[in-house]
Amino acid sequence: MITSCDSNLNELDQLAQLPAAFARAEAGLWLEALVNQPTFLKTQIVPLLDRVAPADDPSIARTFVSPLGGCSLQVFVWAPGSKTPIHDHTSWGAYYCVAGSVLEDRYERIDDGTQLNRAHLRPSWRRVLHRTDRASTVAPYAGGIHRISNPSSRPAVSVHLYGPRMGGLDGRDYDPSHDYVCDRYEGERSMPQER
């Protein structure tokens, strides 16, 4: 689909026009439909599993942007042991584990947000995502503070759909060991270790 039919990417620009809460729910359904398409699996996912190199960080194997730039779709490859920093996004997001499994940790911010570069987090919940699970969704900013990792011994692949960003600001990275938070701009990782 996504490789052969632009109309599906056009759908994403329509999705981007919806209020965020509706958009991210629809995004989860859109991803679930995508990953059940044999052509998408065969051309975009299966080849990735044959060449997963050891890595601490996940790698972004494919990126698709909708024609008007409203949404971006990314395919992540997770080597065993790889993980993201704890982070959020300026947009809504949805992700679906299509091969193997990944661990999703979610956090809530319990400070008042008045101090620059300071954030105090508390773990809120975690779950393991498999191919048989529904897509997970995040709200923008503190409504979706999360980390994804692959603590298993097998590689994993997930697909992620993000809504419109706020300019060049992609989101924020958090270091709870120092109650620290900083902005992350498109194309950069402000702390060593995903998007």
Ligand SMILES: [Fe+2]
């Ligand atoms: Fe993320």
